[in-house]
Amino acid sequence: MGVDHLKNVVFKENPLARYLExxxxxxxxxxxxxxxxxxxxxxxxxxxxxxxxxxxxxxxxxxxxxxxxxxxxxxxxxxxxxxxxxxxxxxxxxxxxxxxxxxxxxxxxxxESRLDNVVYLMGFGSSRAESRQIIRHNSILVNGSRVNIPSYIVEPGDTIAVDQKSSDQLRIKASLQAADNRGYPSWIEVDIKGMKGTFKNKPDRSDLPSTINESLVVELYSK
Known part of the structure; x- marks a missing residue:
């Protein structure tokens, strides 16, 4: 794939396990x-x-x-x-x-460092599900190299961009405009005209929603 630090675990999804309701x-x-x-x-x-x-x-x-x-x-x-x-x-x-x-x-x-999540936060997809689809359709570049694995882990300093062939897609343009109107998290930087962004750093816990209580998950799996 041409990306030096592609050291992620590649997850194979079972289509029968998807939520259809x-x-x-x-x-x-x-x-x-x-x-x-x-x-x-x-x-x-x-x-x-x-x-x-x-x-x-x-x-x-x-x-x-x-x-x-x-x-x-x-x-x-x-x-x-x-x-x-x-x-x-x-x-x-x-x-x-x-x-x-x-x-x-x-x-x-x-x-938060998963590629599908970063693509969503940058506004290239209107939801994480749509972002996964865009990634699988070879529309996303990481540091100039095509990556089609949604679970790929983005590292601080990585540049994420929409492939030039996909830059005319109306859904990507609409998502970008809507995301720009809402604003972006402090740990990413987006160039709307260039359809690219930089993952500046991993977010601190204080940057993430307080409605998530990850300690409960730790308690659950620690049993």
Missing amino acids: SKCKLCRREGEKLFLKGEKCFTDKCAIDRRNYPPGQHGQKKSRISDYGVQLREKQKIRRIYGIFEKQFRIIYKNADRQRGVTGDNLLQQL
Whole structure:
């Protein structure tokens, strides 16, 4: 592939394991926006703004959840935010646990450093799912070399760009404009006209949403 530090684990996805129902149900199940539907999540058409309770006939009934249930729900929520399968997520967690530092922080930094997530944050895709599709269609370059692996880990200083052949795609242009209107995280820098960006550094925990409680995932997997 021409990229020197392509040292990632390549995950093979099982198409039969994909979630085929409405993605809005996942947000309602977790009780918050997971931003799975692109621009729809930023409008008043978002399902959770209309029906902020779990889907199903018993969704509005309140039930007590055990400590294990709370930990499981948090793990599921994080998996769904980043679009990670269970097997992938366990491997990422094990890698984070082996690293120096706080396991939970390492976990989030690995998830945030995935190419599909970086492409989404830079605005080349309206959602992480669309970003994965764009990457698989050979539309993304990392440091000038084509990379079509969504799980590829981006390193600080890496430049991510849209391939020139894909620069006329309307969906990429629309996503870029919408992302620019919202603003970008402090750890990335984007050149809209050049359709490229730089991953300046890995985010600190304080830079990431406080609605994520990664310590619950650590507790769950430490049992």
